[in-house]
Amino acid sequence: MNTFTTPFSARLRAETREAHHTTESQRYVSALTAGDLDLAGYITLVVQHHAIYAALEGVAETMRHDPLAGPFVDDALTRLPALARDLQCLLGPGWQERIEPTPATAAYAARINAVCAGSAERFIAHHYTRYLGDLSGGRHVGQCVSRHYGVTSDAGAAFYTFDQIADQKSYKEAYRARLDALALDEDGRTALLDEVLVAYGHNIAVFTDLARLVPATTRKGAA
Template sequence: MSDTPTLTEADGLAARLRAATDAAHRAAESTPYITALIAGQIPRAGYAALVAQHYFVYETLEEAAEAMRGDAVAGPFVADELTRLPRLAEDLAFLLGPGWRDRIAPNAATEAYRDRLREVCFTWPAGFVAHHYTRYLGDLSGGAFVAAAVRRTYGFTTDDGTRFYQFEQIPSRGRFKREYRDRLDALALDPAEFERTADEAVIAFELNRELFHHLGAAHPAMQ
């Protein structure tokens, strides 16, 4: 793997996974598309395209969550309060209108992302956890910041258009994330399985980065 954990097993799996994916995480969140989105430079159609691509990613990831709900390793991470697909549908109805479903399609980067989710998340519990961790902990950590930037850019006066970033059923994001990391630390992964899982989380961040690059090429920043 490209970013070898620098922590020891005594530090816990959550901390080691974060260290192992730090570089890939920073690379994904610093793509030109995301930088321009936060700066208010992406046209509204470009933001709607992001929501649409997220819809397809979460459609597959949340199908995997249902398949993994009863699994001893992956099941504890499946939480109904995290489910994002209905919120993404609400955002798309607001952004694109009642016929939104017929107006969206996965781009090439999203198709590659979904192919990887199908490959690992329905049959490999720790692989599912790697992708679940990458997406949902990121949503909980940076979602409020992104939502505020989006509302400011497009003049949204309510949560409409940014409901994906709202977690009404989670009263304390900080506590939820601590409990999530406790569940990670409780996983009994041997060193080889940890390395494999961390590698998969890096792949997840790289797939997100490619999705953002594709969006940036299709929807360049406004000058």
């Protein structure tokens, strides 16, 4: 691939395609979307999301006025209020005292806090990995979750709904245009790409850990 003529957003997609596929094919993800988990198995994912987005959106506030990262910080993407509503619905009052991230999730959040506040490239990498995924495959996951686990976009699955984004396709196109316009040299682009792969690695580790929640025999009969 000619990195001098290929749009950076296209390069990102091409060079992370394998990691993206590995994430989507994780056993926990397959069980979640097939309805093979119990409600507790779904709630555990919501808890992990809360820890991850607490880290990412906390850093986002510090990057809001950064010349490179600032244009990516958009309140329309913010997920923490939706996750709080979901956990209130799923766990009831006092949910804040009843949640704890897994070690894999804690490591993911720690990585975000350690590298993003001091690096626009690495912040954008984690921002891109999470939110572009939410706006793409996340829609399908949300539909599956609502169908299988008795939750709705108002109660229990608000995380998957972006009320402030009317046209997600156009939003994603504009987001990719911002990536293409980033004033980064090749070292900066490589750092961003490398951190996207790190983010995928953490995401895969979280799902690998959550695979323990998948029943030994699913409705497809898989062991």
